[in-house]
Amino acid sequence: MRIRNKFLINYISVAVLIVVIAVWGVRAINAINNEFNGVTNDTLPLIKAVDDLRFAALRIITSTNEYGFKLAERKAGKVIDGGDALAFEEELIVSSEKLYQKSFEKYEDIVKKFHKEDQYLVDVLRIAGQEILKTSGELIEHKKKGVSGQDILKIKETLQIDEISFLDLVQDVLSHIEKDLEDQKKDVMHAMKNAVYTLIAVCVFTIIISLISIILLTNSIYYPIKKLKDATEEIGAGALEKTVTITSKDEIGELAVSFNKMSGNLNISRSGLISTAIRLDQSNKELENFLKISSHDLQEPLRKLILFGGLLKDRYAELLEDQGRDYIERMQKAVQRMQELINDLVTYSQVTTNAGSIIPVDITAIVHKVLADLKVKEVNGRVEVSELPTIDADPLQMQHLFQGLIGNALKFRKKDEPPFVKINCTLIQNKAGKPDNGAPNNKFYQITVEDNGIGFQEEYSERIFDFFQRLHSSSEYGGAGIGLSICRKIAESHGGSITAKGMPGQGAKFIVTLPASQTEMGMTNWG
Amino acid sequence: MAIERHEVPILMADDDEDDRLMAREALEEAHLSNNIYFVENGEELLDYLYHRGKYANPADSPNPGLILLDLNMPKKDGREALKEIKADQNLRHIPIVVLTTSKAEDDIFKTYRLGANSFITKPVSFESLVDVMKTLANYWFQIVKLPYCNNDK
Structure with a gap:
């Protein structure tokens, strides 16, 4: 009824x-x-x-x-x-x-x-x-x-x-x-x-x-609706295979039929999504593996090229004419460039496949270690570091991140001006526009790396993070164009983000946002 | 029968022909007169050390005073060979220097745990390789005192 x-x-x-x-x-x-x-x-x-x-x-x-x-x-x-x-x-x-x-x-x-x-x-x-x-x-x-x-x-x-x-x-x-x-x-x-x-x-x-008729009426409505409500909660909790059995021929019975149809469809589409996700995950892993193996295997013949090229030059350069020696020179430069590319690929592969353990990391210490490695003095550079926080992160990846950012700032310096890099940090509560990644309290640190270098045109502020994307020829500034891709990958894998601002000739500013703490779910899947 | 230090034989296990060639040339370039013997994989390395098969004659295959070991080799790789050598009472005294293209932290840690004495990443240039050879010879054959180096087991 x-x-x-x-x-x-x-x-x-x-x-x-x-x-x-x-x-x-x-x-x-x-x-x-x-x-x-x-x-x-x-x-x-x-x-x-x-x-x-x-x-x-x-x-x-x-x-x-x-x-x-x-x-x-x-x-x-x-x-x-x-x-x-x-x-x-x-x-x-x-x-x-x-x-x-x-x-x-x-x-x-x-x-x-x-x-x-x-x-x-x-x-x-x-x-x-x-x-x-x-x-x-x-x-x-x-x-x-x-x-x-x-x-x-x-x-x-x-x-x-x-x-x-x-x-x-x-x-x-x-x-x-x-x-x-x-x-x-x-x-x-x-x-x-x-x-x-x-x-x-x-x-x-x-x-x-x-009273009796009201009780009968209420029961005939209440129990089916409660069934539907419970089923809805179960589905909400992920049990998409859940169906309800309501035999009454009224509107609630019709609702139950529609409900079962909906859960069935949801289940089908979820299964599709899951299998797609599994396929994606597999192909991602295959890609990572491919990258790891290929970049490693590429190193081997390259080493030989360098080795024998060096020997050829050392032992037989005198026997050649100028043109021959020029060829060897050009060959060696090409090999050197190839080595840079492969090294970057290996780094990228290592960073993306070897997620280490998350521990409290003192970013100040990391930055000072990076500065020591970078030999700032050699380029007459100056780096000003304000107080930086300790956050939950993978220490090796943090090192890569700041090495990439500071190295970038020193590398794209003006030819007539010694480089000056400023590193600052501010605390942001509840970062707007960022989906909750499980970080408790939603406490984020915004770390900026600002330089006085050659800068870039605003329209390239996203492209510079792309893989193999370069704004300058390799003869002007070396590198494979992977450094910033690695930086972005690290920031994102920690549930953070990285953006860039710049003007040609007026320096660049990189803004890294990282959560203060990581939960187990905080480290997103690599790839 | 003790032998002179400069005569201490070196055994290199490496499947890469170029690397074997370079090692021999670097040894010459460094003016070191040590004999260097080569095997191409872990199986052969163990055959050599146990004087099995084609290495049965100790005159052709003298006990080495130093082993240069590549990690990635066919049949039996360097890690397995290293493990077996270090597990053998009669072989574990021989210093093993891992010489590989790998830079991976994981490889470094694991090979030292297995008992490797040194871990060296193969140098990229020939000059560096010559330096490595010189340094190795200087350290293991001049500075350090090695235990008995004879052909008697």
Whole structure:
């Protein structure tokens, strides 16, 4: 399944669960609402009606009592204007009867509507109420007929009994209603409890379902991605044959397929590179070997040429004409030049094939040794050496390097000016533009060899380091044109570099940069 | 039977005919009367010293008082021959001067370790070769006392 679809399904399932919760919630609220409506639409009006009924009944009783009392007073002649008061009480009784009727109707109406099972209470209450009405009506009737004090007393007693039984009944009705109310309250509580429990259950269910689906979803993405990440790290560390197996049909599965293709291609191209590197290394070694053997073997016949040339000249020159002697002279010069070339080749071969051990080398000592060998005094030269560092290097190669550079500076001197060579050194941290060759701290020394010689044109500043590259004819300045190539080779094999700056007639400046320390990997492969 | 110093025979092992010729001429040029005998490789050198094969007759092949040894020779090279000679109780007293075209530090170190008495790079000019011969003769036959130089084993 596609990752997009997985997310979609996850979303939909959570959404469905939320809808379920909402439906449950609405249902629970409806149930509570129904119960509540029962209370407000039915029970509360019922209580009010019964209350009104009691009030009306009590008013009838009170007014009837008052009426009876006033009637009795009048009879005894105690009251002068009893007529108005009686009429007032009578009116009160009539209005109370009306209220009673109205309340009773309302009560009956509600019971009929909502509590049909309580009809018997209505009937009983009606009978009790009618008793009161009847008794009250009797009193008024007696007044019209003329009534004795005894009658009044009797009616009053009857009324008292009626009142008690009526009020008892009302009390019964009210307690019945109260019981109903209690039941309803219980129902509401129950509905609320149910709603809360259901909501909690649905929420918990939803949380668990979402959690499971999220875990499944995350796992289906996390583990393949982790596999890919681990494989990427292994490939980064060089294990190009590494592949990943992810069977899922989603985007990660496709990524795994592409990944395997990539690692396969990388592996193939690396194998190609390795075999090319091996071939290169072999051919380099063969070349070095060839150079070593050929330069060595060339020396042998050359020595003979010099030897027999010398003997020829010593022993037989007198027997020759001038031209013959000139030929011998020219031959010997050519042989001498050939010797220089071969010597340089041998040196180059030695320097490039015999990488010695790397030890701390005091460059100052090396330079002084070189100066002693070079016989600076013979050319009236002066060499100024500032403080030079001790670095990790091959001592023999360092000697070759400075011999080459200082020898070069003395050799290309001006004809009318004694040579002056200045050697300086500065420390460079973290040499810019130089790839990390493993030298710790990236500490480099820049050693400059500056002369006041004939210099060279700026455009040749690179060419002078090329093999057999010369700027002057060999008759002007000797040499095979290998010296600076050797210097560059040594600098580079130590993880350093060498550059040159110059102006014709204004001297030359050679800048050697060498790392202060070498790691085992620091010495690059020769060749 | 002790012999005169100027008669001490020199044995040269060198495969190069020119070098052998030059050595003989340089000896003459230096006015040295020592006899010089030649072998062309390590096998022959050992045959000579052990008087085997064509060197069986000690009169034609006297025991040398000094050996001039080239390192690079066919069949058995100078290093192997040097090793065998110095391993032999009866031969190790003979001074061996390595005379070779090599200048390699490695060769110098190794041959001295094998017991060579001197290491000389073949001079480029004839005059230098004559000087070398003179110096060698002066040192080994005049200054230094050599042990017994006789033809008895």
